[in-house]
Each structure stands twice: as C-alpha cells, then as structure tokens.
Amino acid sequence: MSEAIEVNSSPATLNKKELARQKSQAQILDAAETLFASHGYDGASMNAIATEAKVPKANVLYYFKSKDNLYEAVLERILSNWNLGLIDISVDDDPALSLYRYIHLKVRLACEQPQQSRLFATEVIRGAPYLADYIRQNTRPWFRKKVAVLQAWIDAGKITQVDPSHLLFMIWSSTQYYADYQTEILILQNKLEYEESDIEAITRSTAQLILGGLGLKLPESI
C-alpha cells in the first residue's frame, strides 16, 4: 500500500484551513466508506460519493488524487480503527476468559460497524488487490503468534487438541458473518435491525459453542 493522504495532527495549527480540511476529508471518507461498502469499488461512483459527502466532485479529487487513492485511504482508516480496539491473547491468560472477550469484541464490532466489515469482505473477495501486502506483512505475523499461543494452551492441556488455525478462522468467520450476511440473517429472523440484546445473545451462543468445543465452560463472571 502506498502512502496515505497525510493527516496533519499537530493540534497547534488549528486555523480555519486545517479545520476545513479535516472536516471535508472526514465527510468524504465517511461517504466513501458507506458507498464502497454498499456498492463495491466499481459500483460507487465519485459523483455519488461527492453528493453523499455534500461537496463538489472536483473537491473530492482535490483532497484524494484519484479513486484508487481514496479507496486506499478508506481501507487504512478501517484497519487503524480495528487495530485500536484489538484485544490480544497471550500464553499466561485464562483461555476461557480471553477467548470470550475476544469473541465479544468481534461480535460487537460486526454488529455496530457492519459497513467496515463488509468493505473488508468485498476487498478480500476480489482477491485483496490492495490488502494482500498488508495481510502478508501485518496480519500474518500476528496470526502466527496467536497460533503459537493456542498451541501452547493445547500443549499445556488447557484446551482440547484442535488445529489452532482453524480455530481462529472459526472465531473470525462466526463473528464477521453477522456483519457480512446481516441482510440474510435479518430476513430469516424477520427482524429489522440488530438490538443491543442481540449482541449479547450472539456472543453467548457463539462463545458457548466454541468454548464447548475446546472443553471449556462459559466464564461466570462477565
């Protein structure tokens, strides 16, 4: 991924120009995220994004030199947002509790920010043209560390013997599913939208199945 649009973060220079720039950029990024997520890269036109952001199209191209560039900026914002709330698991942690927390976090993210998850999904489905490098250089090392942690838990007899990679994939899939397939899920359950109680119910059921499969019980103190 090439360089992002620079975001001037020095709080000292809070003149009107900086304010306008940040406001416009945020508006544009929000609009782009919405439209890229719902219509895909090609389905979201610069015109539609500009209209949604309530700025002229030429203004969008003034801040983000090209559509590619804008798309990259949206992806980067999503990834940095995801990394912020990331919960880590490590060898000495209690498996049941830390896995439960990780699942809870992922479910909440999926239900509360489904757009971001969906945009990520469409990017990967297309073959990850923009994210392949990121995954190789950032996600893979992280993934391998977590696999090692899970393997250590298995070796210590803390959880049932199971392929750690597939365990991680199962956690990712079963949580992300509620974002990506939201439309189908809501139709099947005859609902209009997720409620706060759904997040808890989904977390509980998902954690129950996965932890159960690992020979663990749901942690009592939540």
Added chain:
Amino acid sequence: MSEAIEVNSSPATLNKKELARQKSQAQILDAAETLFASHGYDGASMNAIATEAKVPKANVLYYFKSKDNLYEAVLERILSNWNLGLIDISVDDDPALSLYRYIHLKVRLACEQPQQSRLFATEVIRGAPYLADYIRQNTRPWFRKKVAVLQAWIDAGKITQVDPSHLLFMIWSSTQYYADYQTEILILQNKLEYEESDIEAITRSTAQLILGGLGLKLPESI
C-alpha cells in the same frame, strides 16, 4: 431427410439451433459467473463478459436481454445447483452423523466452487437486491424447519441446549468463510491453493469444534 427421427427423438430436440443456443448460453453464463464473482456486479462489464465467453457483446444481449437479466440468470443457476446437493436433517436422524455430513458437504462446496459462494456473498453484502425475495420465500421456510429439528434434538436431550439459529449461522459461516476469504486464508497459511487434504482437515476441525460444543463426538464411521 431425417424429419421423422428428430421430432420425437428425445426430451431435448437436438437440432443444431438448440445445441448452439445451449452452448452459447452456457459459455456466457460461465463467463458471467466468473466475472461477477471476481469483479462484482458493476465491476464486470458486458464487454469483458462477452470477451471471456468468446462471443460478440451483442450476442450476449441477444440471449439475455439486459445485464440485470444476465445477473439474475447466473444467480438462479447457482441456487439450483446448490439445492441439488442439499442434505436435509430431520428429527429422527442421528445428530452427530447428519451434522457432520452437512458440514462436510458445505466445506467441499466452499472449496470446490468458491466462485459461487463469493458471488452469493457479494449479492447479500449489497443488501440482496435480487435475492431478498428468494430468501424470504424459500430459505426462510427451510431455515425454520431446520431450527425446529434442532430444537427437537435439544428437547430430546440429544444435544446441548443452544440457540438453534445461531448454531445454523455458525455452520454456514465457518464453512462459507473458506470460500469468501480464501485469499486471506491462503496468504496466512502461505499456500497457493486448497488441496484435497485441506477439505478433510477443515471438515474435521470445524465439525470437531461444533459437535464438541453440542456435547457430541466426531462420528467414527466416516
């Protein structure tokens, strides 16, 4: 010449026109499926589809009146293909065995026909503009029957008490994930493609976790 033979020969009138039509249509549908899956609805142009199918663009529009129509035809072919291989579960079945078989089938479908799964995914992510009706009228009744079966198993004490809907979602997600996120999974595992042995390994791990979460063991006779 051979009029008497061809008229009543078989359910398919096998004259040259019919053959050409079926061959062309199949070529076009194949090409459209490939391109819709990899580039999305808007990303796949009629021109590209025609080139991939090795027919002139006007020919594509002769058989399928519009892009919308072609897209619908592709979706319908996928759904009918999926319904063909569908394994049903019913109350009197053995939970472990029938769930294992269902998971196995889903994993194989995901690994061997990832395109179809991905196209379905992008359609649902976009809000299922074409499939919402189908899901409401076909999938939902089927879904509720299966939920009832699972609930019956729970009531009979055959499986652990868990929300049946979420159980079904977990099976769908954890299998479909290997198609939709194939790119990411292959990068993380440093592989080029799935092998036959992967299908077995994925099935085993997935089934082990889900069945374990239900208080069941992997069936020994597979």
Added chain:
DNA sequence: AAGGGTTTTGACCTTCTGGTCAATAATTTA
C-alpha cells in the same frame, strides 16, 4: 429449392465514468 424464422454481428447511440483545468474565492503570511 424456396421461403420463413432464428442467430450473429459490426456499427452506432446515449449516458455516465474518472479525471483535468483554469478561473475564482478564501485564508494565511509578510
């Protein structure tokens, strides 16, 4: 062999695409 219907195809149409640019307006700096 002739006629009627279907299939094939290149040329063409309109609309929309991402992107450019020069003129103008606003703000900061000197």
Added chain:
DNA sequence: TAAATTATTGACCAGAAGGTCAAAACCCTT
C-alpha cells in the same frame, strides 16, 4: 494592506458503460 498560498468549483474531456438496430448469415421447414 499586499502578496502568496491554499481551497473551491463549474466547465470540460476522452473513453467506457449498457443497450439498440438493421443487415447478413444461418438453419429448418415445406
């Protein structure tokens, strides 16, 4: 205040989009 920067925006461009059409090629019937 004047000069220099930076931001805003309508007009515009070449190319690609989905779709139309009529002439030609093809096949089947009679």
